[in-house]
Amino acid sequence: MVPLPYVLGLAALLFSLGLYGVLTQRNAVRILMAIELMLNSVNLNLVGFARYLEPDRPGGQLFAIFVMTVAAAEVAVALAIILVIAHRRDDVDIDKINLLKW
Amino acid sequence: MSLDLISFIVLGIITLVSGYLVVASANLMHAALFLGLSFVGVAGIYLVLGAEFLAAAQILIYVGAITTLIVFGIMVSNLQDLKAGGRGVWARVVRNLASFRRGLVPLVAAAGFAILMLVIYRQSLWPAEAPPASGSNLATVGRLLFTEYVVPFEIASVILLAAVLGAVALSRRDDQPPAGSTGQAAPAAERKEGR
Incomplete structure (x- = not known):
């Protein structure tokens, strides 16, 4: 059986990878991917705690399902926004996207 | 070393390496595919932790939908990765x-x-090793989802509906460019048409 700190440590490493990606990347699509990595690491934490603290009533797994739902909604809307920006400007560098309306 | 631990370590290494490549790979498409591999690794870890329903949902939603959506978005919009240097x-x-x-x-x-x-x-x-869950994971999750967590479940469906409407409304192609922004919008639109 996997010790709980191993799961949490893996999730922490995955989260910091995603954090580094969000902070340093300039391409909006890649920032979106890094955010997905961070959401996955949070889900790992939830599932790990659900396995160890209440295996018969896994509330953490249900929260992970809701996180997945919100992540899917977020990706759909964010990609639509990115596609609109890419159609209008041929560029998704977030350093250059600094106007709400142009 | 038990079989659980060995498979956890292997899956964890797969997840971490592909997560690193999502951030580090120079090609945007490669990054998207490595993101899918990382999701598969996380799904395997869910299986090791006894969350079978969540593993299936991870494969369906993340690998099947989100990665495909990102790859599709990259291909449709013809995005070139920014020259990040190095x-x-x-x-x-x-x-x-x-x-x-x-x-x-x-x-x-x-x-x-x-x-x-x-x-x-x-x-x-840390808490001592918990006994494995009694009964099937799918039945437990389903029962909880429709009794105790039914309000969040319904709210999630409303969120999905709103996201679908928002995505459709945003990505709808206007034939008439909005007044006032023709100066910048028109050249990009012409370039898309000429391709």
Whole structure:
């Protein structure tokens, strides 16, 4: 059986990878991917705690399902926004996207 | 070393390496595909932790929908990856070391977070090994989802509906460019049409 700190440590490493990606990347699509990595690491934490603290009533797994739902909604809307920006400007560098309306 | 632990370590290495390549790979499409591989690794870890329904949902939603959506978005919009400088992430880190926003600060923030959490996890007391769940995971999750968590479940469906409407409304192609923005919108539209 996997010790709980191993799961949490893996999730922490995955989260910091995603954090580094969000902070340093300039391409909006890649920032979106890094955010997905961070959401996955949070889900790992939830599932790990659900396995160890209440295996018969896994509330953490249900929260992970809701996180997945919100992540899917977020990706759909964010990609639509990115596609609109890419159609209008041929560029998704977030350093250059600094106007709400142009 | 039990079989669980071995498979956890293998899946964890797969997840971490492909997560690293999502951030570090020079090609945007490769990054998207490595993201899918990382999701598959996380799904395997869910299986090791006894969350079968969640593993299936992870494969269906993340690998099947989100990765496909991102790949599709990259291909439709013909996005070229920005020239981030250097082939890998370390070349970029070294080059950007002087810059405040992309150099040392994100590296220190991310590595500091990871080290802090690992130190805390190492020094904490953890619950003893729990017995495996009785009954099937799918039945338990389904029962909880439709009794105790039914309100969040319904709210999630409303969120999905709103997201679908928002995505459709945003990506709808207007034939008439909006007044006032023709100066910048028209050349891009013509370029798309000419392709």
